[in-house]
Amino acid sequence: MQQYQQIIFPIIISFLIVIITGPIVIPILEKLKMGQSIRGDGPKTHFKKSGTPTMGGIIMVIAIFFSVLITAQWESEMVIILISTLGFGLIGLVDDSIKVVMKRSLGLRATHKLIGQFLLAGILAYYAYFSPDTGSAILVPFTSWFIDLGVWFIPFTVLGVVFTVNSVNLTDGLDGLAAGVTMIVMAFLSLVSLKAGHREIAIISAAVTGANLGFLRFNSHPAQVFMGDTGSMALGGALASVIVLLRLPLLLPIIGGVYVAEAMSVILQVISYKMTGKRIFLMSPLHHHYEVKGWEETKVVVVFWIATIILVLVGVLAIR
Numbered sequence: 001m002q003q004y005q006q007i008i009f010p011i012i013i014s015f016l017i018v019i020i021t022g023p024i025v026i027p028i029l030e031k032l033k034m035g036q037s038i039r040g041d042g043p044k045t046h047f048k049k050s051g052t053p054t055m056g057g058i059i060m061v062i063a064i065f066f067s068v069l070i071t072a073q074w075e076s077e078m079v080i081i082l083i084s085t086l087g088f089g090l091i092g093l094v095d096d097s098i099k100v101v102m103k104r105s106l107g108l109r110a111t112h113k114l115i116g117q118f119l120l121a122g123i124l125a126y127y128a129y130f131s132p133d134t135g136s137a138i139l140v141p142f143t144s145w146f147i148d149l150g151v152w153f154i155p156f157t158v159l160g161v162v163f164t165v166n167s168v169n170l171t172d173g174l175d176g177l178a179a180g181v182t183m184i185v186m187a188f189l190s191l192v193s194l195k196a197g198h199r200e201i202a203i204i205s206a207a208v209t210g211a212n213l214g215f216l217r218f219n220s221h222p223a224q225v226f227m228g229d230t231g232s233m234a235l236g237g238a239l240a241s242v243i244v245l246l247r248l249p250l251l252l253p254i255i256g257g258v259y260v261a262e263a264m265s266v267i268l269q270v271i272s273y274k275m276t277g278k279r280i281f282l283m284s285p286l287h288h289h290y291e292v293k294g295w296e297e298t299k300v301v302v303v304f305w306i307a308t309i310i311l312v313l314v315g316v317l318a319i320r
Contacts, residue, residue, distance in 0.1 A: 006071075006199060007190045007206035014067035014207040018059050018214025026218065026225045029053035034100050052223060055096045057231020059218075060211040061089050064238070067207040077245055078200040080127050084241035085208075087120040088165055089234030096228040117162045120237065125157035128244050133198075138247050141254060141318035146247070160249050165236030167259035170266060170285045172232035174297050175221035177287060180305045181258050182235050183212035188255060188312045189242050192319065201242055208238050221298050248319070255315040258304050262286050 030053050064085065072078055095108040128134040129151075136153035137146040149156055172178035190205035212235070218224045227235075243252050253260050265286040272280045282292040290300045 003194065007194055007202050010067045010071045010203050010206040011190075011210035011213070013070055014063040014210030015214040017063035017066055018211055019217060021059050021062060022056075022214070022218045022225070025059050026053055026056065029055060029225065034096075052226055054100065054226040054228035055093065055230045056215070056218065056225035057089065057092065057227040057229075057234055059225075060208075060215050060227065060231050061086065061234050063211040063214065064204070064207045064234075067210065068204050071207075072200055072203040075200050076127075076131070077133065077198070078204060080124060081201065081204050081238060081241040081245070084120060084124050084161075084237040085204075085234050086237075087123075088117070088237030089230055091116045091120075092169075092229030092231070092233035095233075096230050114162070117165060118158060121158040121161035121165075121240075122154075124161055124241055124244060125154045128157060129153050131245075134245055134247060138249055139251070139319065141251050141315075142320075157244055157249065160252070161237075161240040161244065163263065164240040164243070164252060164256070164259070165233055167256070167263040168236035168239060169229060169232040170262045171259050171287075172227060172229075173285055174287050174291075174301050175223040176216055176219050177301045177304060178232055178235065179212045179215050179219050179227065180301065181308045182239065183209055183216070184305065184308045184312055185239065185255055186212065186242075188315060189239075189246070192248075193242070193246060196246065198246065201245055204238070205242055208235065221301070251315055251318055254318055255308075255312050257311045258308050265289065 034053050034055050065082070068078065068082065091108070091113060095113065098108055129136055135148075136150055137148040138153075139146055168178060168182065171181060186205050186208045190202050190209055193199075193202035193205055215227065215231075219227065239256070243249055262285040265281055265284045268280055269284040272278060281289040283289055287300050287304065290303075291297060295303075
């Protein structure tokens with residue numbers, strides 16, 4: 001029981017910080033008119049959400065930082081995860097600011113966003129490659145084998161991190177969807193980290209879990225605030241760095257199957273439309289497809305949460 005206290009405390013602290021700061025930050029975002037701009041080609045049911053405060057991810061980032069500050073020792077693994085979390089969150093913050101201030105719904109230009117993402121992913125990959133606790137070997141799910149990628153570990157990791165961050169970002173399209181899915185995935189990773197003896201990784205994973213749990217208080221339907229790219233990219237950075245340092249990148253398509261499905265639906269939609277002029281899905285990302293089919297927003301969210309729980313249980317078997 002004492003072992004699990006190491007992750008229970010950061011979950012509780014992070015949760016409480018979000019619950020306490022939410023009622024303070026959300027009115028400030030409203031006063032600053034940091035309202036969400038809704039894409040014209042999005043589901044019509046989302047137009048009523050226009051003006052809902054965004055950039056609420058700031059609340060989670062604050063909670064994660066101070067929870068870790070209180071409960072953890074600042075070792076190198078902790079620092080690199082925080083750099084990844086805060087760095088990607090900063091890119092998201094700039095993106096959100098452009099959307100709100102310049103009223104440009106697509107935000108930061110894709111080229112500029114990718115440059116920042118690849119730079120941060122490169123820092124993480126370089127650190128992991130030369131770290132004696134990580135190295136270039138990764139676990140093959142459902143086996144006890146490790147594949148040593150050698151120097152190819154760096155480009156593999158860079159691409160994987162960028163894909164992960166953008167997948168989490170694409171998942172953030174419905175009230176409570178990204179927060180709920182990420183809460184489940186990070187809770188699983190905190191337990192895995194603890195079992196593997198990575199105390200600091202377990203603590204920050206737990207802090208992210210608690211922050212998402214608290215954020216659902218304000219982000220569940222109907223949302224009082226959106227996390228924006230500030231939150232979704234920060235969460236993506238945290239998830240990607242934890243996965244890399246645990247040497248489990250091949251596990252992500254399993255436990256993060258919802259993220260992968262969301263990203264692949266966009267990729268396949270674009271490829272299909274450009275090559276054939278036809279769309280595979282009624283709308284992408286995938287959660288919008290089910291909305292257009294007539295599913296209630298809350299039903300889509302709950303089904304995706306359930307799918308994540310099932311995938312995480314498969315993940316337990318995958319790292320036996």
